[in-house]
Amino acid sequence: MPSSTPPASYASLPFKDIAVTHVPADSPTATKVLIVAFDRPQKFNAVNENLLNELETVYNLVDADPRVRAIVLTGNGKAFCAGADLEVGFAGLMAHKKSEEAMRSYRDQGGRVALAITRCSAPTxxxxxxxxxxxxxxxxxPATIRVAYSGAKIALPFSRRGLxxxxxxxxxxxxxIGLSNAMHIATTGSAYLASDPLVSRLFSALLPTPQETVAHAVKLATDIAANTSPTSTKLMRDMLLYCPDTVExxxxxxxxxxxxxxxGRDNMEGVKSFMEKRRPEFGGKVVVDGGVWPWWDVRTGEEGGREKAKI
Structure with missing residues (x-):
């Protein structure tokens, strides 16, 4: 598994169950946009423990890499991701039920990936x-933007699996999608087309083919990577996600x-590039002058977690 140091080339990393591609694909070094794909097409990209580990690893690498400004997350083959690989099953998780203490300390591995996506400086x-x-x-x-093939079927079948x-x-x-729609799809466990009104609000665009869906996502990511401030986009993502509970x-x-x-640097560059009618050259790292960010409780329950910041 790769070290915590960002690599010269993401495409050369020894991943087994995900594939990482530069944009353009023939670039020998990291590019502003990466395509991260589930890569178990023979299993419809069903998830195993190693795939989750690899996803968490690549997001942690990107978070520390100012060269990468956006990630496109997709699936290789005909599926995006069929969920957990039920042929492998959940036997490995049963060890966490050996004691009440072990159950309290357990953290869902999918949730660890979700948090890595949320915390990553580059939007997905x-x-x-x-x-x-x-x-x-x-x-x-947890992604910043979702686009979908309009004919893709999506489901949360947990109620049909006793989970x-x-x-x-x-x-x-x-x-x-609102509490009412969320309750509906979670309770039924049924499959819905991405274009169904119950779930279509998840997606900012619905495309006619899988290929056009990926191309549209890459176009969005390329525009974000070229024209937006990493500091601005990260702060606004966090403002929307961790918004205080009153308008005051x-x-x-x-x-x-x-x-x-x-x-700040990005503010000055954004104004200057606009006045000069050219593409901005923003810094790659998220830089905040002041101690207010993060303003929410970022403790993970693990040793070393940061305390809640004060506004």
Whole structure:
């Protein structure tokens, strides 16, 4: 497995169950946009423990790599992701039930990936190019943008397998499609077309073919990587996700954050490039002048977790 140091080339990393491609694909070094694909097409990209480990690894690498500005997440073959590989099953998780202490300390591995996507400095654009079920759908929810092949079938079949929601999806799903629709699809466990009104709000665009879906996602990612400030996009993602619970508290927060970035490198470059009618050259790292970010409780329950910041 790769070290924690960003590699010269992501395409050369020894991953087994995911594939990472540069944009353009023939670039010998890391590019501003990466395509990360589930790569078990013979299994419809069903998830095993190694695939989850590899996903978490690549997101942690990208988070520390200022060269990468956006990730497109998709699946190789005909499916996006069929969910957990039921032929492997969940026997490995039973060890966590040996004691109450072990159960309290257990953290769902899909949730670890969801948090890695959420925390990553580079936004994720999902290209849902085919069927997605269970984890295959829940892992799309922390992404910044989702686009889908309109004919793709998606499902949360947990109620039909005697399981419950995972990968932090109970947090994201009602915020994205509303509580009523979230309750409906979670309770029925049925499959729906991506274009169905119950679930279509998940997607900012529905495309006529899988190929056009991936191409559209790459186009979005390329535009974001070339024209937006990593600091601005990360802060605004966090503002929307961790918004305070009243308009007055939100006013305090957005007032402070606006001042924190005002006059900063990216702000100055954004204004200058606009006036000079050229493409901006933003810095690659998220830089915040001031101590307000992060303003939410970022403790993980593990040793070394940071305390809640104060606004």
């Amino acid at each position: 654009i999902v290209a849902l190019n085919g069927p997605a079920a269970g984890f295959g759908l829940t892992i799309t929810l 419950t929601l995972e990968s932090c999806s109970a947090f994201f799903l009602p915020r994205l 508290k939100t006013h305090v927060l957005d007032s402070r954050l606006f001042l924190d970035v005002l006059g």
